Each structure stands twice: as structure tokens, then as C-alpha cells.
Amino acid sequence: MTKYEAELVAMLRDLDDPEWLERPRDYDRGETGALFNDLVAHLEDDFATPCVSERDTQDSSEYGRVTVPADATVCGTRIVVCVSKFGSLALVCADNPGAFLGTGEAQTEGELDAADLDKVCGTLANLGYAIVPEELLECDYAGPSQLPWHVQRPTWWHRFFGIF
Numbered sequence: 001m002t003k004y005e006a007e008l009v010a011m012l013r014d015l016d017d018p019e020w021l022e023r024p025r026d027y028d029r030g031e032t033g034a035l036f037n038d039l040v041a042h043l044e045d046d047f048a049t050p051c052v053s054e055r056d057t058q059d060s061s062e063y064g065r066v067t068v069p070a071d072a073t074v075c076g077t078r079i080v081v082c083v084s085k086f087g088s089l090a091l092v093c094a095d096n097p098g099a100f101l102g103t104g105e106a107q108t109e110g111e112l113d114a115a116d117l118d119k120v121c122g123t124l125a126n127l128g129y130a131i132v133p134e135e136l137l138e139c140d141y142a143g144p145s146q147l148p149w150h151v152q153r154p155t156w157w158h159r160f161f162g163i164f
Helices: 003-015 027-047 103-108 114-126 156-159
Strands: 052-054 061-069 079-084 088-094
Touching: 003 156, 027 061, 027 079, 027 114, 079 114, 079 156, 088 103, 088 114, 088 156, 103 114
Parallel strands: none
Antiparallel strands: 052 061, 061 079, 079 088
């Protein structure tokens, strides 16, 4: 595990409060929504196209998703950004979460262009989001929270982006 990944795991552990599964104790729906609106607007500007977004996801620790359409990307594969209700966590993936084991695999398979990924990650970083790689989120969950009974193999993704 790299130093950066270790710092991300430490951040996930800090955000993990067993009493607050769906959202953090200090969750501000309006603030989260405003930041998400900024994200959508910036991605639409960056890719010069309307992006589909889903927001305020019910019974989930994920706040919402924004999708850059396939026809606006170099490789012709849509880019999906998932945003958690916790700590401005964000996940970037090609096509859909789980379609590839991370952005590296998507790039290797020719489904994600480095410049497109840089645009998305730059926008997220400029807005203060913490980008968590899908590979890290797919690691076994090792925190104090009791995740829902329907989760067969709990992962960090289930904890911070999953349905409750």
C-alpha cells in the first residue's frame, strides 16, 4: 500500500462513525447539493456537453452521480463520478462502478483516455473532493460499523457509497 493509499484508508476510518451509517452527524444537505451542482456545471463546461446527474439518493450513503456521456469522451466510454455524503468523497469510473477494476484497468483496455480522466480529477480536486480509487473501495471493510444484512462481502464502497 502506498503512502497515499494509507492516508486515504486513515481518512475513511476517521469518517466511519457506527452511529451514523447513511450520512455523517454534521451532514449539510444544502452544502453537499451546492457543491454537487458546481461539479456538474464544471464537468459540463469541461466536456462541452450536458451531463446527466442523479442527486439526493434515498437510503444510501451516496449523495449522487454525474455522468459524462460517451460521445463527449475520447474513447467513447462514459465517465461516471459518484459522490458520497461523507467528507466529499468521490469515485471516478469508466462506464459504471464495477465495470473495470479501477481507472487504470479502463485505460489499459482503451476505454478511458488519460486527458479525460485528468479533466475529471482536476475538477474534483479543485472543488475539494477527495478522490478514492475504486480498487481501494473494493477492499474488505474493516471498520466498526455494522453494515446491512444484505451485504454479502462488506467493502469500503458499501460503507461510503452503498444502499442502506
